[in-house]
Amino acid sequence: MKNFAIFILCCLGIAGYASCRADTPPSDEIIYQATIAADGVQHVRIEGGSDFYKPNHVIVKVNVPVEFTVSVERGIAPHTLVIKSPEAGMSVDEKLSIDAKNIRFTPTAIGKYPFYCKNKLLFFKSHREKGMRGVLEVVQ
Numbered sequence: 001m002k003n004f005a006i007f008i009l010c011c012l013g014i015a016g017y018a019s020c021r022a023d024t025p026p027s028d029e030i031i032y033q034a035t036i037a038a039d040g041v042q043h044v045r046i047e048g049g050s051d052f053y054k055p056n057h058v059i060v061k062v063n064v065p066v067e068f069t070v071s072v073e074r075g076i077a078p079h080t081l082v083i084k085s086p087e088a089g090m091s092v093d094e095k096l097s098i099d100a101k102n103i104r105f106t107p108t109a110i111g112k113y114p115f116y117c118k119n120k121l122l123f124f125k126s127h128r129e130k131g132m133r134g135v136l137e138v139v140q
């Protein structure tokens with residue numbers, strides 16, 4: 001039991017160190033411009049982890065269905081994908097895992113909308129603050 005407690009303390013220490021190092025701006029912007037596939041859907045593959053989504057800047061056309069296929073890297077931290085932009089037809093709040101998950105929505109207004117992970121461990125920075133965030137740019 002004591003060993004387990006030490007193990008947990010070590011994990012928290014490593015996590016704390018990692019979040020301090022995440023004070024730097026989010027990693028470089030990785031842009032992905034979606035195209036409309038034969039099925040009429042804009043398919044976007046996204047990988048996530050504790051401090052990133054790749055890509056983190058996704059460009060899609062308005063009023064055309066979008067399907068995000070999202071998975072996260074193996075690890076103990078649970079992750080989510082949230083888009084809270086009901087004004088543009090997007091209300092997404094999904095739990096993620098290492099198995100790819102399809103998330104469908106249709107953006108109905110042009111603009112730039114944030115997507116992010118809403119998770120946070122205790123007093124540490126949220127995953128969003130650590131870099132698990134991106135921009136969904138909806139264009140004409």
Ligand SMILES: [Cu+2]
Pocket residue numbers: 049050078079080117118119127132
């Ligand atoms: Cu997360």
